[in-house]
Amino acid sequence: MQHSLRVPSDKRYLADVRRFIEAHATMTHFPEFVIEHIKLAVDEACTNIIEHAYQRNNTEAIEVVVAVDEATFRIILRHRGIPFARDHYHRPQDLRASINARKGGGWGVFLMNRLMDEVDYRVLDGYNEVCLVKKRMINGKR
Amino acid sequence: MSSFSITFRTSPSAQVLDLSGELDAHTAQDLEVAIQTCLSNGKFALIINGTNLRYISSAGLGVFMAFVEEVRENGGDLKIAALQPQVYDTFDLLGFPHLFDVLASVEEAEARFISGKLRN
Numbered sequence A: 001m002q003h004s005l006r007v008p009s010d011k012r013y014l015a016d017v018r019r020f021i022e023a024h025a026t027m028t029h030f031p032e033f034v035i036e037h038i039k040l041a042v043d044e045a046c047t048n049i050i051e052h053a054y055q056r057n058n059t060e061a062i063e064v065v066v067a068v069d070e071a072t073f074r075i076i077l078r079h080r081g082i083p084f085a086r087d088h089y090h091r092p093q094d095l096r097a098s099i100n101a102r103k104g105g106g107w108g109v110f111l112m113n114r115l116m117d118e119v120d121y122r123v124l125d126g127y128n129e130v131c132l133v134k135k136r137m138i139n140g141k142r
Numbered sequence B: 001m002s003s004f005s006i007t008f009r010t011s012p013s014a015q016v017l018d019l020s021g022e023l024d025a026h027t028a029q030d031l032e033v034a035i036q037t038c039l040s041n042g043k044f045a046l047i048i049n050g051t052n053l054r055y056i057s058s059a060g061l062g063v064f065m066a067f068v069e070e071v072r073e074n075g076g077d078l079k080i081a082a083l084q085p086q087v088y089d090t091f092d093l094l095g096f097p098h099l100f101d102v103l104a105s106v107e108e109a110e111a112r113f114i115s116g117k118l119r120n
Helices: A011-027 A032-053 A095-101 A108-115 B028-040 B058-073 B085-093 B106-114
Strands: A002-008 A061-068 A072-079 A118-124 A127-135 B004-010 B015-023 B045-056 B077-081
Touching (some): A002 A011, A011 A061, A032 A061, A032 A108, A032 A127, A108 A118, B004 B028, B045 B058, B077 B106
Antiparallel strands (some): A118 A127, B004 B015
């Protein structure tokens, strides 16, 4: 089953994306804390697309696709901005270092990787895609 | 659209910022302005009341990271109180309880300021 939502590349629409993800994750019967984790990971990914891929140009679009099968809850974020350069990403050293530097940025990718089972980046049909996967419980086991 | 608001109130020991709604990359700038206003007015004893804060992303957490050193350099502290469990979880993922005073209630945070304790 697949559902999609298209939003402008504007931070004002982050809440709409969270509502969309929450609705579908709830239908998938994830526990509440897992739903919160998925919402946060998707929010961080969308924020990075707006900030870095589109460099805060709010006239572009992000397509959010939720695909659910027996084993996985998959979110695909499609955009036409600058692709994520995995090799150039340096995660913040630690919270102490961020406080000392008086800078709060850079934690989004850390959270995405921490909260989801898989995070992948790819280019498909001229679109850049960020793919986030949460495995579903099957017979009480993951 | 995210709904988020901040109200200020002054307690005997601190400036309390009551946060309400969802704190994400769109609404984080409101918090930034609010904390900057406190500092500009010479208020460095700050309590963030999370009773009605339903959501926070790393953009919201980043505001606390950016300001806490300045607050402490001026003899104050930024204490975080009364977080909902799902919001506390996000603070915990980044290790906030190790470097910030995260307390169960605003009253505990106020008491901490009165007793002069900056952190545990």
